Amino acid sequence: MSELFSNFFSGSIPMEAYLGISLIMFFAGVYGFLTRKSLLMILISIELMLNAADINFVTFNRYLYPERLEGFYFTLFTIAIAACETAVAIAIIINIYRNLNSVEVGNLDQMKE
Amino acid sequence: MQYTLLILVLPLLSFIVLGLVDSKWKPKVAGTIGTIVLGIITALSYYTAFEYFTLHKVAGVYEKVIVYDMEWLRFTDALHINLGILLDPISVMMLVVISTISFMVNIYSLSYMDGEKGFQRYYAFLSLFTFSMLGLVVATNIFQMYIFWELVGVSSFLLIGFYYTKPSAVAAAKKAFIVTRFADLFFLIGILILSFYTKTFDFTILTAEHTTVFAGTTGITFMGFSVLSWAMAGIFIGGAGKSAMFPLQIWLPDAMEGPTPVSALIHAATMVVAGVFLVARFFPVYYFQTPEVLHGIAYVGAFTALFAAVIACVQTDIKRVLAFSTISQIAFMMVALGVSGYEGHEGTGYMASMFHLFTHAMFKALLFLGAGSVIHAVHSNEIKDMGGLRKYLPITNWTFLIACLAIAGIPPFSGFFSKDEILSASYEFSPFIGGLMTFVAALTAFYMFRLYYSIFWGKDYTIKASSHGHDDHGAGHTPHESPFAMAFPLIFLAAVTCVAGFIPFGEFVSSTGADYHIHINLTVAIVSVVVASISILIATMMYRKQSTTPDKLAKIFSGLYKGASNRFYIDEVYMFITKNIVFNNISRPIAWFDRHVIDATMDGFANTTQWVSLRIKGFQSGQLQQYAYVFLFGTLLIAVLLFIF
Amino acid sequence: MAEQIIFYVLAVIITVFSILAVTSKQIIRSATYLLFVLLGTAGLYLLLGFSYLFAVQIAVYAGGIMVIFIFAILLTNRPGENVKSELPIRRLVALVTSVAGLAFCGHIIYWNVKKVIQLPLMEELTPQKLGHIMMGTDKYQYLLPFEMISILLLACIVGAIMVARRR
Numbered sequence: 001m002s003e004l005f006s007n008f009f010s011g012s013i014p015m016e017a018y019l020g021i022s023l024i025m026f027f028a029g030v031y032g033f034l035t036r037k038s039l040l041m042i043l044i045s046i047e048l049m050l051n052a053a054d055i056n057f058v059t060f061n062r063y064l065y066p067e068r069l070e071g072f073y074f075t076l077f078t079i080a081i082a083a084c085e086t087a088v089a090i091a092i093i094i095n096i097y098r099n100l101n102s103v104e105v106g107n108l109d110q111m112k113e
Numbered sequence: 114m115q116y117t118l119l120i121l122v123l124p125l126l127s128f129i130v131l132g133l134v135d136s137k138w139k140p141k142v143a144g145t146i147g148t149i150v151l152g153i154i155t156a157l158s159y160y161t162a163f164e165y166f167t168l169h170k171v172a173g174v175y176e177k178v179i180v181y182d183m184e185w186l187r188f189t190d191a192l193h194i195n196l197g198i199l200l201d202p203i204s205v206m207m208l209v210v211i212s213t214i215s216f217m218v219n220i221y222s223l224s225y226m227d228g229e230k231g232f233q234r235y236y237a238f239l240s241l242f243t244f245s246m247l248g249l250v251v252a253t254n255i256f257q258m259y260i261f262w263e264l265v266g267v268s269s270f271l272l273i274g275f276y277y278t279k280p281s282a283v284a285a286a287k288k289a290f291i292v293t294r295f296a297d298l299f300f301l302i303g304i305l306i307l308s309f310y311t312k313t314f315d316f317t318i319l320t321a322e323h324t325t326v327f328a329g330t331t332g333i334t335f336m337g338f339s340v341l342s343w344a345m346a347g348i349f350i351g352g353a354g355k356s357a358m359f360p361l362q363i364w365l366p367d368a369m370e371g372p373t374p375v376s377a378l379i380h381a382a383t384m385v386v387a388g389v390f391l392v393a394r395f396f397p398v399y400y401f402q403t404p405e406v407l408h409g410i411a412y413v414g415a416f417t418a419l420f421a422a423v424i425a426c427v428q429t430d431i432k433r434v435l436a437f438s439t440i441s442q443i444a445f446m447m448v449a450l451g452v453s454g455y456e457g458h459e460g461t462g463y464m465a466s467m468f469h470l471f472t473h474a475m476f477k478a479l480l481f482l483g484a485g486s487v488i489h490a491v492h493s494n495e496i497k498d499m500g501g502l503r504k505y506l507p508i509t510n511w512t513f514l515i516a517c518l519a520i521a522g523i524p525p526f527s528g529f530f531s532k533d534e535i536l537s538a539s540y541e542f543s544p545f546i547g548g549l550m551t552f553v554a555a556l557t558a559f560y561m562f563r564l565y566y567s568i569f570w571g572k573d574y575t576i577k578a579s580s581h582g583h584d585d586h587g588a589g590h591t592p593h594e595s596p597f598a599m600a601f602p603l604i605f606l607a608a609v610t611c612v613a614g615f616i617p618f619g620e621f622v623s624s625t626g627a628d629y630h631i632h633i634n635l636t637v638a639i640v641s642v643v644v645a646s647i648s649i650l651i652a653t654m655m656y657r658k659q660s661t662t663p664d665k666l667a668k669i670f671s672g673l674y675k676g677a678s679n680r681f682y683i684d685e686v687y688m689f690i691t692k693n694i695v696f697n698n699i700s701r702p703i704a705w706f707d708r709h710v711i712d713a714t715m716d717g718f719a720n721t722t723q724w725v726s727l728r729i730k731g732f733q734s735g736q737l738q739q740y741a742y743v744f745l746f747g748t749l750l751i752a753v754l755l756f757i758f
Numbered sequence: 759m760a761e762q763i764i765f766y767v768l769a770v771i772i773t774v775f776s777i778l779a780v781t782s783k784q785i786i787r788s789a790t791y792l793l794f795v796l797l798g799t800a801g802l803y804l805l806l807g808f809s810y811l812f813a814v815q816i817a818v819y820a821g822g823i824m825v826i827f828i829f830a831i832l833l834t835n836r837p838g839e840n841v842k843s844e845l846p847i848r849r850l851v852a853l854v855t856s857v858a859g860l861a862f863c864g865h866i867i868y869w870n871v872k873k874v875i876q877l878p879l880m881e882e883l884t885p886q887k888l889g890h891i892m893m894g895t896d897k898y899q900y901l902l903p904f905e906m907i908s909i910l911l912l913a914c915i916v917g918a919i920m921v922a923r924r925r
Contacts (some may be wrong), residue, residue: 013765015874018802019867021769025776025795027860030745032780034738034852040785040831042737044792047823048776051799062806066878069891072808073900079818080907084914086823090830091922097834098924109735745855752862 018059026052039093039103043086050082114164117180117198120157120208121251123150124244131237140232147236148219151212151243158212165205166621174627177201177317182253191312197253199316202622203393203467207250210474211383213609215243217602218378221482224598225374225489235275235372242268246383250390254314255304258391262300262355265387266293269379273371285367292364296354303347306340320397322625327402338405345403349392349410356388357440358447359417363684365440369432369494373485376432381439381481382474389446389470396463396624400455411451415546418444420681422556426563427667427677430494431484434564435477438520441557442473448550449535452542455624461541463624465534472527472613476519479606483513486599487568490592496564500571500659505592508600510569512607517565519610521558521645527613529642530633536641537634551641558645562652572659765805772798785835789827796820807880810888 025048032045054075061071097103127150131143169178182197219239226235245264252258267290274286308314310333311326318326333340350361357365368380379385392399392410399407418441425437446466453462486509491498503510519526522533532554540547594600619629655662667674676682772795779791800815895901 011762012876013762013805016867016871017765017769018806019871020864021772021802023860023863023867024773025799027856027863028776028780030859031852031856033741034745034855035849036780038785040827040834041780041788044788044827045780047792047819048779048795051796051819055799055802058803058806058808058811062808062880063874063878064872066880068898069883069888070898072811072883073891073903075811076814077900077903077907079814080911083818083823084911086826087918088914088921090826091918093830094833094922103834105737108737742851742855745859749855749859749862756862756866 015059015063018055018063022052022055022059025049025055037104037106039096039105042105043089043093047082047086050078054078114161114178114180114200116157117161117200117251120154120161120212121198121244121248123154124240124247126150128237128240128244131233131240135233135237138233140227143233143236144219144223144226147240148216148223150240151216151219154243154247155212155216158208161200162205162209165200166202169200174625175202175621179253179317192308194256194314195254196257198251199253200251203390204250206467206471206622207390208247210471211243211246211250214378214382214474214478215239215246217478217482217606218374221377221485221599221602222372222374224596225485226372229372231275235272238268238271238275239375239378242272242379242384246387249387252316254316255308255319256314258394259297259301259304262351262387263297265384266290266297266355269293269368269384272375272379273368275372275375276370279370282370285364285370289364289368292361293354296351296361299347300351300354303344303349303351306344306347310340310344316394320395322397327398339403342403342406345395345399345406346409348395349388349406352388352391353413354388355391356385356443356447357417358388358413358444359420360683362417362421362440363680363687366433366436366680369430369436373432373481373488376436377478377481377485380436381477385439385443386446386470386474389443389450389466392447392450393463393467396450396453397455399450400453400624407451407453409451411448411542411546414444414447414449414451415549416444417441418448418553419549419556422553422560423673424677424680425560426556427674429496429678431487431496431499431564431568432481432494434560435480435484438480438557438561439477441553442469442477442520445532445535445550445553446470446473448546449538452538452546453624456627458629460624460629461534462538464619464622464629465531465538467622468618469528469531469535471618472519472531472610475606475613476516476526476528476610479512479516479603479610480520482599482602482606483509483516486595486603487513489595489599496567499568501569502592503569506569506594508594508603512603513565513569515607515610517561520561521649522554522641523558523645523649524638524642525611525614527610529638530614531618533633533638533641537637540634540637547637551644554641555644555648558648559652562649563656566652566656570657761805764801768798768801768805771795772802785831786828789824789831792827793820793824796824806877808883810883810885 029045029048029052032048033042036042036045057071057075057078059071061069065071093103096108100107127147131147134143165178166175169176178200180198180200182195185194185196187193219236222235222239226232229235242265245261245268249258249261249265252261270286270290273289274282276282277286304314307319311319313319313326318324327341331339335343338346352358354361365380365385369376371380399410421437421440421444425434425441428434428437446469449462449466449469451462453466454460455463486506487499487502488494490502490506490509493499515526519528522529524530536547536550536554539550595603617630623629654660655666679685775791775794775798779788779795782788782791796815796819800812800820803809803815804812891899892904893899893901
């Protein structure tokens with residue numbers, strides 16, 4: 001039993017493990033995006049998905065092209081953009097809250113007309 | 114004479130400025146600006162007249178001077194529309210008339226319209242009207258004339274409907290506009306036929322003495338008359354609409370709903386003579402090419418003159434009496450044109466018509482302004498509310514009397530001279546028309562003095578108890594003479610009326626442009642003066658003191674009286690034709706077709722589209738998460754398909 | 759050994775808190791769980807040798823974005839109010855969709871991605887080196903994206919203020 005554990009822990013970490021984590025994180029985000037009503041929850045889900053993408057970039061960069069840094073920089077810029085996006089999105093959400101007194105996505109269907 | 118352009122530009126500018134600032138400026142400022150601009154225009158017009166009549170005489174004939182002529186729209190080589198300024202004796206004469214009357218009315222309105230809501234708007238419209246009327250008379254071609262003709266119609270519409278909160282004023286404005294517009298349709302058709310065959314719009318070409326432009330029309334006939342006759346008749350109908358000839362006269366009496374100075378300017382002195390001016394402008398064409406139409410004009414004019422004069426005898430609204438009198442007098446001018454020859458002594462009619470236009474403009478404007486002054490004093494249009502006003506309104510009384518004498522044709526006032534020329538021209542054409550005209554002249558003298566005595570003599574003016582509480586100028590106080598701004602135009606026009614007859618008018622305006630010496634036909638003159646005097650005498654006996662004679666007469670001729678006071682039911686006939694025949698038999702079916710066939714087809718498209726879109730609009734719910742579902746399913750589906758294949 | 763243990767601990771933290779973050783009834787808890795996920799991600803970066811990214815992740819995400827989130831939550835939520843969810847049937851559909859997507863992508867990763875077991879060696883990333891790459895204009899250097907991001911950030915700041923300010 002302990003041998004099994006030691007084997008499991010002593011081998012190096014495969015790339016699929018990282019990808020698997022990011023996959024779970026991403027689909028958790030998708031699930032949240034589809035089920036939650038609050039705009040803030042939707043934003044949280046989006047952050048999850050973005051983060052999952054970041055992990056993928058970094059992982060591919062590190063495992064497949066260790067001599068270069070494209071994935072690294074891409075992630076860096078993505079974090080910056082995520083910050084922008086969150087700031088604007090929250091500004092919009094606060095404005096919506098002021099006007100409609102709610103942040104439920106179901107109320108925001110005026111644009112269809 | 115480049116400065117003549119200013120005559121057109123200034124009133125337009127004044128209209129734009131006054132129209133734009135509207136109530137931003139104080140009424141006094143707007144009124145003063147409008148009046149000053151008109152003053153400048155008047156001065157320019159007088160100077161133009163002076164310069165034209167002193168400088169542009171070639172071999173004893175006043176030539177046509179084209180000061181400006183620029184191409185405005187070019188469709189093809191043959192079809193192009195020019196705008197310009199044409200000066201010839203009649204247009205210069207019209208410039209003087211229009212600017213003078215307009216100036217007087219502007220001064221008069223300063224006081225008359227004082228305190229009215231929309232004072233600035235009123236002055237803007239006055240400027241617009243002056244602009245369009247001046248543009249009309251100096252037009253170099255028919256199309257320019259037509260453009261300004263319509264502008265005149267619009268400004269007349271705006272001014273009649275000035276009190277747009279009053280339903281009767283709105284109705285009158287609509288009526289005036291629709292009736293004249295209906296006539297203008299024929300005008301346009303006439304223009305199109307004429308220019309189609311002659312390939313030109315230009316007056317100088319069309320009215321040249323030995324022109325060949327009509328060669329293309331020979332032999333082309335339609336229903337027994339040449340196309341040229343149809344064209345010229347159409348043009349005359351346009352003129353008849355504006356000049357309120359029978360049977361298109363119905364709008365003019367109603368147009369009296371407008372402010373009184375407007376009636377003086379538009380519906381007495383300037384716009385309504387546009388038709389006469391139009392016929393005069395085309396006179397050579399009428400005379401040489403289509404004499405039958407010209408004779409038709411004479412008969413229409415003669416009938417209208419009689420018809421309107423009879424009605425004027427029994428009307429009780431003083432402005433309406435003046436309106437019918439205007440119709441009658443304009444008909445006089447039409448008759449004069451209709452009976453006129455071309456050259457020399459033959460051309461008396463033409464000259465007389467223009468002369469009468471000139472003198473009539475002055476004394477009719479005076480009559481209207483005087484009526485305005487009376488209305489201002491007693492706040493009513495009805496004769497029964499007046500009487501014995503001579504003590505209260507001395508200036509109005511005297512000027513009104515002068516105008517009445519002038520219109521009745523009593524020497525030495527201006528009307529005598531012009532009317533006498535018309536009568537003698539009529540007698541030369543046919544004794545029947547001459548006799549008819551003399552009779553109408555007698556009627557004119559009668560109804561004018563009936564009006565005069567009813568207003569200023571007759572029963573003593575009784576000061577009514579104040580029933581119009583809302584009006585602080587209302588009844589219940591002694592009528593008082595108008596302020597100076599209103600009295601001045603009266604005095605000025607009265608002075609003009611006194612002396613205008615002695616203008617050697619024939620030296621300035623004649624059909625050929627050559628000098629023509631007015632010589633009074635003594636027989637005609639004496640007869641007409643005697644007849645007029647007798648009429649005045651009858652009117653004096655009947656109306657100077659309160660008497661029962663008029664009522665008795667009305668009973669004896671009850672049929673005629675009733676018909677005349679109802680204007681011979683012409684309006685009812687129109688209503689019958691439009692409502693029962695045109696609306697029921699033509700408009701209704703068309704409307705039905707429009708609604709049930711054309712509209713229904715379009716509705717069908719719309720309904721189908723709506724039906725389809727109702728079915729598919731569920732896709733566009735506006736729900737973000739629903740879109741996300743669709744997107745995700747789609748992506749997954751495509752990915753799986755790509756993976757499998 | 760230690761690396762492996764740390765990795766699996768992080769993996770469990772990320773997985774559990776991801777799912778908790780999207781299923782929690784209270785939004786403030788969701789935000790907290792999200793914070794844990796972000797911290798776990800930062801740990802993964804460190805594990806992969808990108809210590810600079812680790813710092814950025816913590817500073818920007820955990821430090822900056824989370825603060826905004828919490829402010830927004832406090833501004834728009836009445837205390838103690840639970841966040842409404844979709845109907846159960848829709849939740850089921852969403853769950854099925856997500857799991858289907860997860861299975862599909864997992865299948866692809868497991869069967870189609872080149873197996874890399876060993877973490878390759880990488881020279882140390884000093885901030886100096888990163889700065890040179892960021893500021894350079896050669897190939898594989900990123901001055902232009904850097905400048906674009908700067909402008910984007912500025913635009914976002916102005917935009918956010920414009921949108922959110924009270925009229």
